[in-house]
Amino acid sequence: MKTSRARKGFLALALALVFAFPVFTLSAHAAAKEGTDYMVLAKPIPNMDKTVIKVFSYDCPFCYKYDKSVTPAVVGQLSKDGIKYTVWHLKTKGKYGPQASELFAALITKDEKAKLGLFDDKSSFKKAKMVYYNAYHDKKERWGDGKDPAAFMKTGLAAAGISEADFQKLLKEPATQARLKAWEGAYEIAKIQGVPGFIVKGKYLLYTKSIKSIDGMAATIMELMAK
Amino acid sequence: MKFIKKIAALQDHRIMWILLFLIALALEQVAYQIFQKWLYMRPCEQCVYIRFSMVCLMIAGVIGAINAKSIVLKVIAYIIAIYGTVKGIGFSLKLIKIGEAFRSGDPFGVQGCSSTPSFPFGLPLHEWFPSTFLPTGDCGVDYPIVPEDAVLSSTQKYLVDLYKDGWYLIPSKHFMNMEQSTLLAFSTILLAILMFLVCWIIVEVKKKGQPKQEKEA
Numbered sequence: 001m002k003t004s005r006a007r008k009g010f011l012a013l014a015l016a017l018v019f020a021f022p023v024f025t026l027s028a029h030a031a032a033k034e035g036t037d038y039m040v041l042a043k044p045i046p047n048m049d050k051t052v053i054k055v056f057s058y059d060c061p062f063c064y065k066y067d068k069s070v071t072p073a074v075v076g077q078l079s080k081d082g083i084k085y086t087v088w089h090l091k092t093k094g095k096y097g098p099q100a101s102e103l104f105a106a107l108i109t110k111d112e113k114a115k116l117g118l119f120d121d122k123s124s125f126k127k128a129k130m131v132y133y134n135a136y137h138d139k140k141e142r143w144g145d146g147k148d149p150a151a152f153m154k155t156g157l158a159a160a161g162i163s164e165a166d167f168q169k170l171l172k173e174p175a176t177q178a179r180l181k182a183w184e185g186a187y188e189i190a191k192i193q194g195v196p197g198f199i200v201k202g203k204y205l206l207y208t209k210s211i212k213s214i215d216g217m218a219a220t221i222m223e224l225m226a227k
Numbered sequence: 228m229k230f231i232k233k234i235a236a237l238q239d240h241r242i243m244w245i246l247l248f249l250i251a252l253a254l255e256q257v258a259y260q261i262f263q264k265w266l267y268m269r270p271c272e273q274c275v276y277i278r279f280s281m282v283c284l285m286i287a288g289v290i291g292a293i294n295a296k297s298i299v300l301k302v303i304a305y306i307i308a309i310y311g312t313v314k315g316i317g318f319s320l321k322l323i324k325i326g327e328a329f330r331s332g333d334p335f336g337v338q339g340c341s342s343t344p345s346f347p348f349g350l351p352l353h354e355w356f357p358s359t360f361l362p363t364g365d366c367g368v369d370y371p372i373v374p375e376d377a378v379l380s381s382t383q384k385y386l387v388d389l390y391k392d393g394w395y396l397i398p399s400k401h402f403m404n405m406e407q408s409t410l411l412a413f414s415t416i417l418l419a420i421l422m423f424l425v426c427w428i429i430v431e432v433k434k435k436g437q438p439k440q441e442k443e444a
Binding site for chain 1: 342367
């Protein structure tokens with residue numbers, strides 16, 4: 001009786017070691033851990049193999065912080081390895097979420113025509129985005145809290161240096177409309193852990209709270225790209 | 228022992244539970260009526276979770292006050308009260324971390340706040356009571372944001388200016404921000420609740436032990 005119990009105990013211990021071993025070796029090799037550093041999206045976004053998507057909102061303090069000091073540096077590192085970077089604006093956050101989405105989508109169309117990158121200093125998208133961030137987060141501007149969309153638009157159009165008519169023209173372009181349609185998916189991502197949200201290969205969502213440094217973030221993205 | 232008995236006797240009185248209810252209600256109402264509605268400070272995601280914790284304390288207070296001598300009711304009240312305070316401490320700690328990252332230049336290690344909250348047990352409190360439980364602000368942003376068309380009274384204007392750098396227990400000195408203050412409040416309430424609970428258990432155990440000892444003697 002006693003020996004069989006001891007044998008069972010030994011067997012259980014041996015089995016536990018056998019199963020634990022690959023787990024230990026795996027975690028020693030891989031820096032990025034599923035569940036801690038990232039999660040796998042239930043519904044992957046197609047055609048994003050070599051791309052990092054950032055889901056953001058103008059009404060999001062940490063998006064501003066990331067755009068000021070983190071994202072441009074990380075994207076700079078990644079672009080050397082041929083990794084593309086794109087943004088999705090979340091229209092469900094903020095009183096002027098839908099207006100901001102339309103303006104940003106239109107401005108990216110304009111920049112693409114001029115062959116300007118998202119972080120290019122001449123990019124009208126970047127100009128408008130930074131002016132909104134600055135007005136909202138630093139100057140506490142709220143444009144009538146949802147009651148004055150025209151005032152909100154005026155700020156962005158002035159920053160981008162285009163007229164309302166130019167904007168309406170850009171908005172109607174197929175590229176802009178296609179972009180807005182893709183951005184509809186932003187909410188599904190944002191509701192998982194909020195914004196900013198970074199998605200690698202359309203498949204892996206980084207846990208923002210586990211991002212510890214610019215180099216660490218770039219390394220995690222590279223690792224997931226190789227998966 | 229005398230002291231322990233005194234404390235245990237206190238929580239046998241309805242008044243202690245009513246007091247718990249009133250403290251939680253007062254903190255919640257001050258936050259909502261004065262700071263949110265009157266001084267235009269907007270609640271963030273963690274802030275509405277902190278309100279949820281306060282509601283737990285209110286519920287515990289009501290259950291305890293129904294019959295403070297009923298063991299069953301009191302056990303339920305204790306469980307809810309301890310759950311509420313422990314959760315509240317967690318939410319406050321998280322907000323402290325977010326707040327620090329927000330105020331510093333280092334954004335790493337935290338996730339900012341969402342505008343769609345997910346309350347414990349999947350309760351859609353923000354849909355049932357949006358004025359209290361829908362986050363309209365961002366974590367770390369707890370200064371007043373006055374609408375352009377608002378006409379402020381002189382008292383309001385004075386207070387809005389006083390809190391222009393954010394909510395502090397003593398605004399002029401920047402002493403204890405909102406999340407540190409709620410942490411202190413929840414910790415104090417938890418300590419008090421645990422003290423009452425432990426004293427109550429000691430007295431009950433002694434009571435149960437008493438007849439036995441007599442028999443043995």
